[in-house]
Amino acid sequence: MIRFLFKGLLRDRSRTLLPFLTVAIGVLLTVFLECYITGAEHQIIDFNADLLTGQVKVMTKGYAAEPDSLPNDLSLDGVGTLLSELGTDFPNMAWTPRIRLGGLLDVPDEAGETKAQGTVLGTAAGILAPGNAEIRRLGLENTVVRGRLPEKRGEILIGEILADRLKLQPGGTATLIGSTMNGAMATANYTVSGIVRYGVRALDRTGLVMDLADAQAVLDMEDAAGEILGWRTNGPYERNLIEAVAARFNGRTEAGSGCDLAPVMKTLRDQSDLAALLDQFSTVRGAILTIFILAMSLVLWNAGLLGSLRRYGEIGVRLAMGEPKGGVYRAMLGEAVMVGVLGTVAGTALGLALSYYLQAHGINISGLMKNAAVMLPSHLYTRVTPVAYIIGFIPGLLSTLIGTAIAGRGIYKRSTASLFKELET
Amino acid sequence: MENSVLIRTVNLTKIYPSGEQPITALRDVNLVFQAGEFAGLVGPSGSGKTTLLNIVGSLDVPTSGSVEVLGEKIETLSHKKAARLRNRHIGFIFQTFNLLPVYTVYENVEFPLLLLGMTAAARRKAVRDALAWVGLSDREHSRPAQLSGGQSQRVAIARAVVKKPDLVLADEPTANLDADNSHHILHTMEDINRDLGTTFLFSTHDAKVIAHLRRKITLVDGRVTADEARTT
Known part of the structure; x- marks a missing residue:
């Protein structure tokens, strides 16, 4: 049955192309932004650590x-x-x-x-x-x-x-x-x-x-x-390890005493307001993922609705042949997963290619930094991490599933006879 | 199943809510169909033919009264059980063929068997047999768009009978066909009825179909006004 559905997906490009492109582009942007944020985050960490704060x-x-x-x-x-x-x-x-x-x-x-x-x-x-x-x-x-x-x-x-x-x-x-x-x-x-x-x-x-x-x-x-x-x-730099080092040092010295000359160890996050900056990166990363999931879900919901409307005839026939409504719904979700996986793989590949390129060549932001009061590098580089290989699957699959689930509910809730009558119109 | 009751309706009434004036599509319909019949519901548009076909096909439920198909009471069936009844025992033929356009003739006919979970080898044999019955063995790789109307309807017949159902419900099956193709597919259905013992129940007002029926039930305003056994 899966093979049968897959054949239909491949042959009916009008039904798969828009969701595929939506997922691929959304995932491409997600992967690229993940690499860009990670690159910028690590670069700022390294830049500040090397120049000012140490880890x-x-x-x-x-x-x-x-x-x-x-x-x-x-x-x-x-x-x-x-x-x-x-x-x-x-x-x-x-x-x-x-x-x-x-x-x-x-x-x-x-x-x-x-x-x-x-x-x-x-x-x-x-x-x-x-x-x-x-x-x-x-x-x-x-x-x-x-x-x-x-x-x-x-x-x-x-x-x-x-x-x-x-x-x-x-x-x-x-x-x-x-x-x-x-x-x-x-x-x-x-x-x-x-x-x-x-x-x-x-x-x-x-x-x-x-x-x-x-x-x-x-x-x-x-x-x-x-x-x-x-x-x-x-x-x-790894926050947990570095904080453990500081905690161990401070636990053994007189850091807790009131003496001004007692040595104390501060982590990178404790200095130069870097904690707030790094926390913002985490917030931005989460926001980007959420925005992409929501935006892509909306587009795919509409694509799913259009596709489903166009397929009323097919769905009616399938119900008439004895495929349960739940089966039709699950098949639609299965198709969405297939499109989601294909689009995600394509988007991830393109996003990684772009990210690898900018990891090597960087983006020159020196023009933006002329009057900067904070110290930031003149070139921003993306950084490809293992997370970049999988992060696209979150918006890619979630959005197709959410979009199709919402669109499919219209089919699922429609009474069989009404759907069947539409076969003849 | 010969001479056994396949369908029984008792005081079947169907009312569709429609604003302040509900529409009564069927009123106190009492009918019995034996296995192996080649029967038709005839009457003008709006007489309730399609509604009756839908209820017998477990696509809809009666407002009151009872409908029994192959021992199953339609009004009490869950969605899942109704789907299983259609899947295993009922085939449908539509006026507009409704073939799945992205699949080949072979795949269209194979689809009901996939729902039955048959093995690939069993499916292959059943599909080839069905295509042979309707005379389309040489078109199994064609797409619906490459077929004439008559050929498309023959594929639809093959799809309806490939699982060897007890009952085939055909809603205006010749409405979109010319006279030659109509006769051809009617002969095909008669052959299947005779060879496989499949019961056919038509909804039609096409004189060509009516001429082939062995039983003609006339519906007017949702009531059975005549039920005639005929010899063809």
Whole structure:
């Protein structure tokens, strides 16, 4: 019987083409949007984790309370020991210290007088350590637009807008004026080795990148750092695993105590309002699925009604031959499943093809990010996950079943004799 | 089943609700049909022929009175049991053929057997036999659109008799056919009636059909006004 129905479906294209195309297009969009949202979500997670938050970050409790004011007087002390303990306790995590600093960058003229000055928001990371991952994490290789990466102590990178404003070129010198960990004034001269362009106005206007050891020296922070960032080494960010790491660390330290200098570990979601942003992704994902299921159900309901009206004759004959109404209804649902599966397979294949293409090539959104206050990557990439292979079946099959079920009820409820009479009209 | 009662109606009345003035389609119809009959309901349009055929075919139920078909009381049958009665014992032939257009002649005739759950081999034999009865063995791969009206009706007959039902109900089966084709399919039905013992009950006002009937029941305004046994 299934074979018989399948033959009918294949031969009667006018009855299958519209539902098939509706399902295929809807599923294509669902799969693509799923990959797009997943890609954007992971990219934002990775971008923020690499640049700012880590997947987890260890700070002192006082520092964690006001991270935006860069309170280096509340930095972690004994970083070497802490890093060693973290490495032992969490062998599947990579840990690296960083210092974030604020200050003035002063550009002197030939006489040593201030020629130009600008505020900077700096990041000090171990970019000179051999084999370090910080250059990759900070995206420096791709963002240096003039000059080169620092190769030795005393060299820094600055943002493009800041460089233009201060009329600094690679090779130029500038003085960083800040305050030490102990509140004293700190000054040191640096050579600008390169100019970076992140494509994010906030970074390009005030950004400064320097080696960690330079920052520790000028800020009087030997064996100290504002924060220690951690990443999983055996896989991407996973909320549950990362929260378990933080919970374990915080359970064993003095995080619960009132001491401002006690170390505390915060997850990515606990920082920079990322929890709200990531929760929005989940909401959007759910909303997209719901919208597609409802919209496709409406279209397929109408397609089902039209198809059923056209098939009154056939349905009447089948009832007359002794096929029970329930059998006709189930056969209609069976046909819907067949169309749904075929449309879903086609839509999934097309959606995956498009997603794989954009996973490799990405979408350039730098034009949209010119004045962005939040840090987002300039290219958005889709990400194909195993979920993308199956997610289309939810709207694909549900919508065909719901659409046909609603349309079929008209047939099911119609009295047999009325339907039979319509055979003759 | 020869000389056994196949259909019995007792005080059969059918009223259709229609606004304030209900329409009485059948009034106190009392009829008995024996197995193997070749009978017809004749009368003008609106006389109740199709309504009676629908009730006998378990597609509708009486408003009052009783109808017994093959020992089953139509008025008490559930939808499922009525479908089973039609599936196993009753074949239908329609005025407009109502073949399934996307299926071949073979598949159209095979369809009732699929509902019966027959094996593929048994279906193949039954379909080929039925097509042979109606003289369409060479058209089994054709689609309905490729057939003439007469051929289409012969396929419909094959579809109705392929499961060897006890009863075939034919509603105006020649209304869309010319004289030659009408005679041809009537002869085919007579042959099946004779060879298989299938009971045929027609609804018609076509003189060509009436001429072949062995029993003619005249309905006027829902009442039986004449019931004549005839020799052909």
